[in-house]
Amino acid sequence: MSDTNTLLTLTNVSRHFGGLKVLQDVSLDIPKGGIFGLIGPNGAGKTTVFNLITGLLPTTSGTIHFEGQDLAGRKPFQITRGGIARTFQNIRIFKEMSLLENVTVGMDARLRYGAFGLLAGSGLFRSEEKRARDRARELLSWVRLDHKAHETADNLSYGDQRKLELARALATEPRLLLLDEPVAGMNSTEKSELMVEIENIAARGYSVFMIEHDMRFVMGLCRQIAVLNFGRIIARGGPDEIRNDPQVIEAYLGREDDERDEATNDQKAAA
Numbered sequence: 001m002s003d004t005n006t007l008l009t010l011t012n013v014s015r016h017f018g019g020l021k022v023l024q025d026v027s028l029d030i031p032k033g034g035i036f037g038l039i040g041p042n043g044a045g046k047t048t049v050f051n052l053i054t055g056l057l058p059t060t061s062g063t064i065h066f067e068g069q070d071l072a073g074r075k076p077f078q079i080t081r082g083g084i085a086r087t088f089q090n091i092r093i094f095k096e097m098s099l100l101e102n103v104t105v106g107m108d109a110r111l112r113y114g115a116f117g118l119l120a121g122s123g124l125f126r127s128e129e130k131r132a133r134d135r136a137r138e139l140l141s142w143v144r145l146d147h148k149a150h151e152t153a154d155n156l157s158y159g160d161q162r163k164l165e166l167a168r169a170l171a172t173e174p175r176l177l178l179l180d181e182p183v184a185g186m187n188s189t190e191k192s193e194l195m196v197e198i199e200n201i202a203a204r205g206y207s208v209f210m211i212e213h214d215m216r217f218v219m220g221l222c223r224q225i226a227v228l229n230f231g232r233i234i235a236r237g238g239p240d241e242i243r244n245d246p247q248v249i250e251a252y253l254g255r256e257d258d259e260r261d262e263a264t265n266d267q268k269a270a271a
């Protein structure tokens with residue numbers, strides 16, 4: 001029986017590509033509520049974890065349970081309908097559509113009118129369409145983009161495109177939101193803005209599981225963090241525990257001057 005405080009459980013999960021062991025016996029418990037972080041250097045296997053959870057890849061061994069239900073064999077759209085939404089490291093929005101249309105598209109799995117209602121222009125279709133647009137505007141307001149609702153997504157700054165993708169993921173009404181390196185490519189100002197948006201989303205009762213390599217961002221958001229290195233979990237704990245763990249320092253954090261270099265690069269990007 002699953003722990004009532006646990007939303008997602010990975011048990012001894014491995015994924016091999018031929019002779020390459022990308023993940024080896026990974027076990028994680030993602031709690032209900034709050035923000036959980038998975039960090040690690042590039043190539044550690046973080047995105048593979050998300051691909052397994054969302055059904056893009058099957059596990060080689062081990063199990064993944066969401067709210068006590070085994071996800072094995074479920075297709076990505078079934079997992080989305082079941083309550084797990086995801087953003088991607090590479091932005092996947094419809095750039096030729098308006099922001100409102102982008103978010104409304106994300107609600108398709110939740111609308112009730114079906115193909116016949118759409119073709120017939122039924123009252124249910126019109127009612128559902130209005131409900132979807134109202135909800136889309138609300139979600140855009142959560143990420144402070146509602147004033148641009150009718151603009152084309154391609155006109156947005158990079159940081160705002162990230163926020164739009166976040167709003168579209170929320171449109172599926174998830175109980176667990178997976179964020180795949182949400183601040184990749186952002187400058188320090190954009191990172192600070194997105195941190196506020198994610199905190200607000202968690203405060204509204206959503207559970208968030210993020211993978212990220214930006215240590216400052218993760219430490220500022222997550223109460224619990226796991227560290228992945230060469231496909232294995234090497235540490236778990238709160239920010240202070242992770243920050244001071246010798247294995248993490250050796251495998252991931254690097255030297256203090258590396259962090260100063262990163263801060264300098266952020267300042268240059270913001271200039």
